[in-house]
Amino acid sequence: xxxxxxxxxxxxxxxxxxxxxxxxxxxxxxxxxxxxxxxxxxxxxxxxxxxxxxxxxxxxxxxxxxxxxxxxxxxxxxxxxxxxxxxxxxxxxxxxxxxxxxxxxxxxxxxxxxxxxxxxxxxxxxxxxxxxxxxxxxxxxxxxxxxxxxxxxxxxxxxxxxxxxxxxxxxxxxxxxxxxxxxxxxxxxxxxxxxxxxxxxxxxxxxxxxxxxxxxxxxxxxxxxxxxxxxxxxxxxxxxxxxxxxxxxxxxxxxxxxxxxxxxxxxxxxxxxxxxxxxxxxxxxxxxxxxxxxxxxxxxxxxxx
Numbered sequence: 001x002x003x004x005x006x007x008x009x010x011x012x013x014x015x016x017x018x019x020x021x022x023x024x025x026x027x028x029x030x031x032x033x034x035x036x037x038x039x040x041x042x043x044x045x046x047x048x049x050x051x052x053x054x055x056x057x058x059x060x061x062x063x064x065x066x067x068x069x070x071x072x073x074x075x076x077x078x079x080x081x082x083x084x085x086x087x088x089x090x091x092x093x094x095x096x097x098x099x100x101x102x103x104x105x106x107x108x109x110x111x112x113x114x115x116x117x118x119x120x121x122x123x124x125x126x127x128x129x130x131x132x133x134x135x136x137x138x139x140x141x142x143x144x145x146x147x148x149x150x151x152x153x154x155x156x157x158x159x160x161x162x163x164x165x166x167x168x169x170x171x172x173x174x175x176x177x178x179x180x181x182x183x184x185x186x187x188x189x190x191x192x193x194x195x196x197x198x199x200x201x202x203x204x205x206x207x208x209x210x211x212x213x214x215x216x217x218x219x220x221x222x223x224x225x226x227x228x229x230x231x232x233x234x235x236x237x238x239x240x241x242x243x244x245x246x247x248x249x250x251x252x253x254x255x256x257x258x259x260x261x262x263x264x265x266x267x268x269x270x271x272x273x274x275x276x277x278x279x280x281x282x283x284x285x286x287x288x289x290x291x292x293x294x295x296x297x298x299x300x301x302x303x304x305x
Contacts, residue, residue: 102199
């Protein structure tokens, strides 16, 4: 296979991930007409349109979807073969790395990540960007963020994903206003805080709706940061992940958790990045560091392709 052939296939893979001629051109550091020309040659080569324009989006055909997996993996193996990861020295890297976290992700995961960086003697410029589940996938694919931690499920064909922590929801309240034993009537007469599901935690809101508790919502907030202080000083109740409640209890000893009277789990928190062939040595190192820093041990560290 010639270098020209490899470049054509790389253009196909990047275009599949970006779904945009302009985005693919930016990623490949070429002009948009170059991507268009390469696409024309790919269409002739495979005897298929491969992508059809719908508005501003290049939507892959079934044939393109069939080709993407094998071609992506082949290119990733080539890149891994010619890239010597041992050349990367994290202690000498001072570039910027962008980490996408929700509000509660910042509160629960940022401390162990920064501790792990200090332990390795590394000092990159970490930029935490607020994760919005509705655009997180595109931000990862475009490279606006390097890594993301979220319960929101994203397209694994375009991204690398591995689960790091299971999510079980509990009720959190002040021990000065305790809940009765877990049961179907435990929330009678109690008022709730409802937080935004923008980061992907949709279960609490769904549970309030499904169990007829919306009329008991006294406070709705966009951010989770103020919730523990409010709960600690009022009789309000909030539904949230157990691992987050444990962090809040460390800050406010007067908080206590209670199990829910109904099943309360969601998809696990997962670590996402672009696929292997699109990562720099610094990004690969950062991904390994974050994975080990935040993993609860419930899942293997094997990458979920």
